[in-house]
Amino acid sequence: MLQLPVIAMRLLAIALVTVATSSALAFAPGTDAEIRERIKPFGQLRLPEADNGTEEAVAATEREPRAADAIYAQFCGTCHEAGVAGAPRMVADAWEERIEKGMDVLYASTINGLGAMPPGGTCFDCSEEELKKTVDWMVEAVQ
Ligand code: HEC
Known part of the structure; x- marks a missing residue:
């Protein structure tokens, strides 16, 4: 016991x-x-040239350029379709005087912004090349 x-x-x-x-x-x-x-730390510095396998990490210059009509549809059309905030609508009359300024001026306005249009026409990850192609596309579309 x-x-x-x-x-x-x-x-x-x-x-x-x-x-x-x-x-x-x-x-x-x-x-x-x-x-x-x-x-390991929570955050990691992601440089554009670093290929860490994610879509966003690929800089605009490294990925395939997007088609002008797709960029227009996703970004520019928001204002240019209906003429929001004084944006020239997609009709010839609205563009005549602007086209006379020359393509380089139109490119620069789009890249840097103009009046109520923000830089890049709100496509902030568009490359300059993509923006120029989209301006070309818009100008051709109204002629
Ligand atoms: C938030 C509305 C808005 C969006 C989105 C927008 N624009 Fe514009 N855009 C404007 C306005 C407003 C003007 C007229 C600005 C002025 O003359 O003061 C303009 C003018 C322009 C012009 C004529 C510039 C000049 O020098 O006369 C071009 C070219 C143009 N836009 C291209 C684009 C392209 C390309 C995109 C898309 C990538 C885009 N816009 C998206 C509002 C917009």
Whole structure:
């Protein structure tokens, strides 16, 4: 009868050691690579030329240029279709005087913005080449 508490104590001790050992294993430091992965900073600097496999990381100059009509439909048409904020609508009359200024002036207005039109005509990730092609497309479309 007197032995029982002793046995119970031993069993308890064994249980504690087992728990301590298994939790020690659970928090094992791991390999160098695992440790580096665990303590790496949250943010990472992404340079345009860095290819980390994501779509956004590919700079405008590195991806395939988008088609002018697609850029127009996604960005420019928002204002130029209905003449929002005084934007020249896609009719010949609205463009005559502007076309007379020369394509280089129209390119520059689009790239830098003009009046109520923000730079890039709101296509902020468009390359200059894409914007120029889109201006060409618009000018051809109204002639
Ligand atoms: C937020 C509305 C808005 C969007 C979006 C927009 N434009 Fe415009 N755009 C304007 C307005 C307003 C003007 C007239 C500005 C002025 O003469 O003061 C204008 C004028 C222009 C002109 C004539 C510039 C000149 O020198 O006379 C061109 C070319 C042009 N837009 C191209 C584009 C292209 C290309 C896009 C899309 C990539 C685009 N716009 C998107 C509002 C917009």
